[in-house]
Amino acid sequence: MANTPSREKWQSDFPRWFDWIIEEAEVYDYGRYPVKGMGVWMPYGFQIRRRVLDILRDILDSTGHEEVLFPLLIPDHLLRRESEHIRGFEGEVYWVTHGGFEELDVKLALRPTSETSITYMETFWIKSYKQLPKKYYQVVSVFRYETKATRPMIRLREVTTFKEAHTVHDSFEDAERQVLEAIDAYKKLFDSLGIPYMISRRPDWDKFAGALYTIAFDTIMPDGRALQIGTVHLLGQNFTKAFDFRIQLADESLDYPWQTSYGVSDRVIATLIAVHGDDRGLALPPTVAPIQVVIVPIPSGSDEDRRAVIEAARQVAGELEASGVRVRVDDREEERPGAKFYYWEKKGVPLRIEVGVREAREGYLTVARRDTLEKVKVPRSGVVEAVKRLLDDVEKRLEERAKSFFRERVVRTHSLEEAREWVEARRGIAEVPWCGVEECGLKMEEETGAKALGSPWPREPVEGAKCPVCGRDAVTWLRLARTY
Numbered sequence: 001m002a003n004t005p006s007r008e009k010w011q012s013d014f015p016r017w018f019d020w021i022i023e024e025a026e027v028y029d030y031g032r033y034p035v036k037g038m039g040v041w042m043p044y045g046f047q048i049r050r051r052v053l054d055i056l057r058d059i060l061d062s063t064g065h066e067e068v069l070f071p072l073l074i075p076d077h078l079l080r081r082e083s084e085h086i087r088g089f090e091g092e093v094y095w096v097t098h099g100g101f102e103e104l105d106v107k108l109a110l111r112p113t114s115e116t117s118i119t120y121m122e123t124f125w126i127k128s129y130k131q132l133p134k135k136y137y138q139v140v141s142v143f144r145y146e147t148k149a150t151r152p153m154i155r156l157r158e159v160t161t162f163k164e165a166h167t168v169h170d171s172f173e174d175a176e177r178q179v180l181e182a183i184d185a186y187k188k189l190f191d192s193l194g195i196p197y198m199i200s201r202r203p204d205w206d207k208f209a210g211a212l213y214t215i216a217f218d219t220i221m222p223d224g225r226a227l228q229i230g231t232v233h234l235l236g237q238n239f240t241k242a243f244d245f246r247i248q249l250a251d252e253s254l255d256y257p258w259q260t261s262y263g264v265s266d267r268v269i270a271t272l273i274a275v276h277g278d279d280r281g282l283a284l285p286p287t288v289a290p291i292q293v294v295i296v297p298i299p300s301g302s303d304e305d306r307r308a309v310i311e312a313a314r315q316v317a318g319e320l321e322a323s324g325v326r327v328r329v330d331d332r333e334e335e336r337p338g339a340k341f342y343y344w345e346k347k348g349v350p351l352r353i354e355v356g357v358r359e360a361r362e363g364y365l366t367v368a369r370r371d372t373l374e375k376v377k378v379p380r381s382g383v384v385e386a387v388k389r390l391l392d393d394v395e396k397r398l399e400e401r402a403k404s405f406f407r408e409r410v411v412r413t414h415s416l417e418e419a420r421e422w423v424e425a426r427r428g429i430a431e432v433p434w435c436g437v438e439e440c441g442l443k444m445e446e447e448t449g450a451k452a453l454g455s456p457w458p459r460e461p462v463e464g465a466k467c468p469v470c471g472r473d474a475v476t477w478l479r480l481a482r483t484y
């Protein structure tokens, strides 16, 4: 493998690296806005965010999901309808209690999630099995008064890129089929961003408040801690019963329909930044990079030579642009080329083209890759094809690097002691045989100082292994990790 930039700081002090790069690369301003847990998407970050959302919307739209937009405020009595749900969220709700000088009759919640408001409206909209399945989604802000340490994009109090999907079905089986479709959709999303993940069925004590079960996607951050980057919930009939939401079935009977919900957030963009970055800064996959190629003219010599260099840079940019590549010419006169290289590396631009006097004259160009720092010479006449090939290659290599890091971070062991050492040393996720009993799972969390992420989805057999807590036959694996 080519000489890769160092990942020393990236790995040894990831939270600081992350705070540094989102500010330095002008992605997200966090910590200065005077409300805790709320950050600002800056123009460069906003463009990355928009491209991630474009991919997500394409995936959802092409599988029959319809985008909607619900009110931000949920009246107290709606949020309280489903008892497990409110029990889970009560401690995290922001309340609006006043309008001007008047105290409101009914206090209003800033939505922490939208199961209740959406189910309420579905009771008016959906009357028959003939309308099903129904799949809605929205991309909105949700508010959660998080009590664990808040972090930029990772644990926000205003989650500004919350994509929540809500679906309705005429049978349990169809709702379970939807769970599979949702998992598939998120696999596509993460795969297209080169984000590695593992899929677990969350233990019952950690499922979504109001769900029958939760399937979660977790990734591993550079410092070995796991991060939940997406969740899919089978809600069953819990909300439809609470809202007395009944529909007519094919046999003419009336019954409560079945629901699922699934969501991702700003964490996806945090992960995109984390898994591909290094000590020099961002390394963006070309699919979502706002600028895919930066052209840096290096003028020198006579005025004529200088003009020729600028002219050549503009021509190359024009050709690339015409073929659909997102390109920028950095012709700032007050900056030196070295400073420009550093600046665009930090911003994660996948390719840099240097155009000097020799290049302008001799019919070739020098292309530098952000991921490997390699420089390649390409013929001036074939620049479009060369750039496209290189962009594909950068995309693949970033994905491979992220996946190989992830693979090295998952260990399977029969010993609780070894699992504890693994998570304590911040190596990543440890998998231990498990009998499936809650008590043993909780004990494993306690003894390893880790959080249980749940067991592999789909289920993976464990042959001949014993649960290290009770000694009974294991029926599955329990995944343990320190988490964000």
Ligand code: A5A
Binding pocket: 112, 113, 114, 115, 144, 146, 153, 154, 155, 156, 157, 159, 164, 165, 208, 228, 229, 230, 231, 233, 261, 262, 263, 264, 265, 266, 267
């Ligand atoms: N309505 C369902 C989909 C729901 O709310 N599920 S959830 O609570 O699990 O949230 C969906 C996803 O949002 C989580 O998997 C997690 O990746 C992300 N998320 C949750 N709380 C967050 C927070 N405070 N900051 C950033 N992301 C968060």
Ligand code: ZN
Binding pocket: 434, 435, 436, 437, 440, 467, 468, 469, 470, 471, 472
């Ligand atoms: Zn056990």
